[in-house]
Amino acid sequence: MQINKNYETEIDLRDLFFHLCYRWRSILIAALIGAIALATFQYLSIQRIHAEGKQTKEEKQFEIDLQDYQDSVKNTKSNIRTYNKLIKEKNDYLDESIYMSLDSQNEWVANKRYFIKMAQSVMDALPDSLQEDPADYVASVYMATLKSGLDVDEMEQLLGTGKKEYIDELVGVWADNAANTITIQVIGPNEETVNKQMDYFSNRMVEVSQPQAQTVAEHTLHLVNEDCLSRTDTGLSEMQDQINKQILNWQTALKEQREMLNELEEDGEPTAPGKHLVRFAVIGFLLGALLLAGIQLAKYTFAAKLHSGDELMERYGLPVFGEYTKSRARHPGKGLDKLFERWEFNHAITDAEATTDSVCALLGERFAGKKLLLTGTVPAERLNAYIDCLHKKLDGTCEIVTAGGLPMNADAIVDVKDFDAVILVEEKHISRNGDILRAVEMLQIGGADVKGCIVI
Numbered sequence: 001m002q003i004n005k006n007y008e009t010e011i012d013l014r015d016l017f018f019h020l021c022y023r024w025r026s027i028l029i030a031a032l033i034g035a036i037a038l039a040t041f042q043y044l045s046i047q048r049i050h051a052e053g054k055q056t057k058e059e060k061q062f063e064i065d066l067q068d069y070q071d072s073v074k075n076t077k078s079n080i081r082t083y084n085k086l087i088k089e090k091n092d093y094l095d096e097s098i099y100m101s102l103d104s105q106n107e108w109v110a111n112k113r114y115f116i117k118m119a120q121s122v123m124d125a126l127p128d129s130l131q132e133d134p135a136d137y138v139a140s141v142y143m144a145t146l147k148s149g150l151d152v153d154e155m156e157q158l159l160g161t162g163k164k165e166y167i168d169e170l171v172g173v174w175a176d177n178a179a180n181t182i183t184i185q186v187i188g189p190n191e192e193t194v195n196k197q198m199d200y201f202s203n204r205m206v207e208v209s210q211p212q213a214q215t216v217a218e219h220t221l222h223l224v225n226e227d228c229l230s231r232t233d234t235g236l237s238e239m240q241d242q243i244n245k246q247i248l249n250w251q252t253a254l255k256e257q258r259e260m261l262n263e264l265e266e267d268g269e270p271t272a273p274g275k276h277l278v279r280f281a282v283i284g285f286l287l288g289a290l291l292l293a294g295i296q297l298a299k300y301t302f303a304a305k306l307h308s309g310d311e312l313m314e315r316y317g318l319p320v321f322g323e324y325t326k327s328r329a330r331h332p333g334k335g336l337d338k339l340f341e342r343w344e345f346n347h348a349i350t351d352a353e354a355t356t357d358s359v360c361a362l363l364g365e366r367f368a369g370k371k372l373l374l375t376g377t378v379p380a381e382r383l384n385a386y387i388d389c390l391h392k393k394l395d396g397t398c399e400i401v402t403a404g405g406l407p408m409n410a411d412a413i414v415d416v417k418d419f420d421a422v423i424l425v426e427e428k429h430i431s432r433n434g435d436i437l438r439a440v441e442m443l444q445i446g447g448a449d450v451k452g453c454i455v456i
Contacts, residue, residue: 001316001317001318001443002317003315003437003440003441003444004317007314007315009304009311009433011300012307012308015307015308016297016300018340018343019296019300019328020296020297021343021344022329022330023296024340025330026296027289027292027296028289030289031284031285031288031289031292032288034284034286034288034289034291035281035282035284035285036281036284037284038280038283039277039278042280043275043277056273058273059273061273062271062273066269066270069264069269069270070269072260073264073265076257076261076264077261079253079257080254080257080261083250083254084254087247087250087251087254090243090246090247090250091247096163097161097166098159098160098169098170099170099236100169100239100240100243102187102188102233102236104236104240105237106230106232107231107232108187108189108191108193108194108228108230108231109187109194109228109229110185110186110188110195110197110226110227111184111185111226111227112184112202112225113182113183113224113225113226114181114183114222114223114224115179115181115221115222115224116135116139116180116181116182116220117180117219117220117221118180118217118218118219119218122134122218122219133180134216135177135180135217135219136177137216137217138213138216138217138219139175139177139182141209142182142205142209142210142213143175143182145208145209145212146173146201146205146209147164147167147168147171147173149208150167155167158196158197169187170186170187170188170197171184171185171197171201172185172186172187173185173201181224184202184205186198191230194228198226198228304432304434305429305432305433306426306429306430306432306433306436306455307429308323308428308455309455312424312426312436313453315437316440316450316453318424318450318451318452319452319453320452320453320454320455321359321362321423321454322356322358322359322362322454323355323428324352324355324428324455324456325345325355326427326456327341327345356389356390356393357393359390359454360390360393360394360397363394363398364394364397367398367420367451368398369397370398370421371398371420372398372399372420372421372423373401373403374387374400374402374423374454375403375404375406375412375413375422375425375439375443376404376406376424376425376426376431376439376453377404377405377406377407377426377427377431377432377435378404378425378426378431378456379404379405380403380409382404382427383402383403383404383425384402387402406435406438406443407435407439407442410442413442413443413445413446413448414446417447417448419449420449421450421451422443422449423450423452423454424436424439424440424443424452424453425454425455425456426456428455
């Protein structure tokens with residue numbers, strides 16, 4: 001036997017894991033206590049805040065979030081209605097406006113320009129100091145009356161529309177006060193159409209507007225010039241492009257608003273904050289379990305107990321004659337303990353009698369007719385109970401004497417030289433490494449011939 005001075009205790013993570021598993025009851029109780037404690041604390045905290053007539057931070061934030069959500073839904077729906085209205089209005093305009101349906105590259109325009117000649121009697125009656133031209137008043141009557149009172153059905157037949165805003169796009173009238181002229185302009189898809197429309201409005205100027213203008217001042221109308229020609233209307237093409245782009249932009253914005261509304265409706269209103277008792281209970285459960293698991297980990301580490309026969313072999317160079325499978329379960333073979341035992345002792349020999357037979361066979365073969373001392377830190381009562389099992393199997397093959405309770409039992413090593421061999425017996429998960437080291441040192445001092453060890 002030789003003590004390895006460089007030996008360092010290593011923690012077997014697998015053994016540590018099962019050490020915690022077998023203490024699942026105490027860990028579960030600690031977890032439940034933590035869950036109840038934290039949930040109770042949360043409940044009392046909320047009750048205290050409500051008793052003071054206040055709201056929790058989460059309740060205040062919920063009201064803000066709910067108002068924001070409702071405002072977002074309201075604004076989004078309003079935006080959707082606005083964009084739908086704008087798109088409809090522009091599409092209706094494109095559908096109903098005759099001017100917008102024209103070919104901007106081949107637009108026909110008819111013009112007639114009239115000169116307003118005031119009667120000589122009117123001019124003679126004007127005072128010399130008058131700065132205003134009476135022809136200006138006459139021209140304003142023509143402009144005001146030419147397109148007023150038009151028959152809707154008649155305009156539908158003539159222009160294709162009876163709405164004033166669309167008529168104004170096709171028929172224009174304006175005056176040049178400096179030149180005392182008034183001009184009629186008609187826009188249409190072809191020469192025949194614009195000439196027909198121009199005839200109607202020029203006749204209306206003479207038949208409807210001129211009599212009313214004569215009441216302002218006596219005058220005569222003289223046609224100065226007229227023309228009908230095809231032209232490229234860049235203004236029309238720009239308007240068409242601009243409207244189409246505007247509709248496209250509105251459609252894109254409308255799509256975005258609809259997607260936003262769908263997201264809002266899918267997310268739903270913010271959930272009113274509860275007391276979060278379940279969440280705090282879960283946190284308390286985990287904290288309680290972790291706390292006790294940490295305590296058990298510390299106890300496992302600092303207790304420094306024997307957990308395997310390999311530790312004796314590595315530290316003292318002792319062969320292991322036998323290592324019994326020992327369960328740390330509180331109720332072996334029952335419930336979760338049974339499951340953990342199967343997991344821990346998978347493919348391991350768990351039959352104590354088979355292990356005893358193996359130990360007796362090794363001892364009988366190697367120490368037949370010799371006197372053995374079985375000793376260690378195991379209490380004498382526990383050691384004697386184990387020796388009773390060996391005696392039955394050995395049947396007098398060798399003489400066995402026990403002396404337990406090292407290192408406190410100093411009498412056990414007084415006569416160690418009288419024995420042919422000494423076998424160190426230690427108990428797994430019970431014997432402390434510090435006590436074992438001290439016992440081994442005492443045996444060395446006593447001159448004991450330690451041949452091996454048994455882990456019970």
